[in-house]
Amino acid sequence: MKAIINGQTVELLQGDIAEQRVDAIVNAANSRLAGGGGVDGAIHRRGGPEIMQETFARYPNGCPTGSAVISNAGRLDARYVIHAVGPVWSGGARSEEQLLADAYQRCLELAVEHDCHSIALPALSAGAYRFPMDRAARIAVTAVADFLKQHGRPELVRFVLFDAGAYGAFAAAMEELER
Ligand code: AR6
Numbered sequence: 001m002k003a004i005i006n007g008q009t010v011e012l013l014q015g016d017i018a019e020q021r022v023d024a025i026v027n028a029a030n031s032r033l034a035g036g037g038g039v040d041g042a043i044h045r046r047g048g049p050e051i052m053q054e055t056f057a058r059y060p061n062g063c064p065t066g067s068a069v070i071s072n073a074g075r076l077d078a079r080y081v082i083h084a085v086g087p088v089w090s091g092g093a094r095s096e097e098q099l100l101a102d103a104y105q106r107c108l109e110l111a112v113e114h115d116c117h118s119i120a121l122p123a124l125s126a127g128a129y130r131f132p133m134d135r136a137a138r139i140a141v142t143a144v145a146d147f148l149k150q151h152g153r154p155e156l157v158r159f160v161l162f163d164a165g166a167y168g169a170f171a172a173a174m175e176e177l178e179r
Contacts, residue, residue, distance in 0.1 A: 001171050003178060005148045010141075010157045012174065014167045017160040018042040021077040023116035024070075026107050028124050029083040032062045033069070038127045043081060047074035051081055066099035068106040070114060080114055082107045086125030089132065097139055100125055104143035111154050118156035123166050137169040141177055
């Protein structure tokens with residue numbers, strides 16, 4: 001599925017984010033940048049140790065929730081990995097929605113600052129961090145649309161969703177946005 005927002009392309013794909021060929025791949029990291037399962041596991045497994053070596057050296061204090069940091073992409077087919085830290089869902093009263101939107105916005109800012117024309121994004125927080133998928137999808141799609149309306153870059157934003165459920169939630173959120 002594809003949409004054009006302010007002249008730029010937003011697309012949805014079901015697949016593995018670590019296999020994408022784009023300028024920047026976004027990782028669903030934790031605030032210690034310590035590695036883990038899900039997206040994080042796939043990226044470090046396929047990308048190799050160079051990524052962790054750089055994040056360890058450049059960001060010894062990790063990254064706060066709702067923000068992101070950038071590193072090399074090791075052996076991945078990308079120039080950069082952007083490590084985003086989404087919130088852990090704990091009911092919605094702890095600014096989870098704002099923090100999730102902030103994390104996406106920071107990813108896009110870093111991508112533009114590093115002259116990335118294309119970026120692949122996962123469903124941040126919607127796995128181990130238990131954010132409800134429908135809400136996570138609405139926030140993700142809205143954050144990207146807002147950024148593109150304001151900045152007109154990057155040219156391609158690709159959400160890479162792991163399963164049909166996530167894909168369906170993002171497709172519904174995109175349709176809602178277009179109405
Ligand atoms: N490609 C695309 N999407 C994926 C992939 C993949 N290879 N693998 C899983 N997903 P998660 P979070 C989906 O848990 O919720 C890690 O341990 C998954 O089905 O990766 O932000 C980190 O170190 C779900 O829909 O990220 C952190 O500690 C979505 O990606 C913590 O998990 C996000 O799931 C971060 O949790």
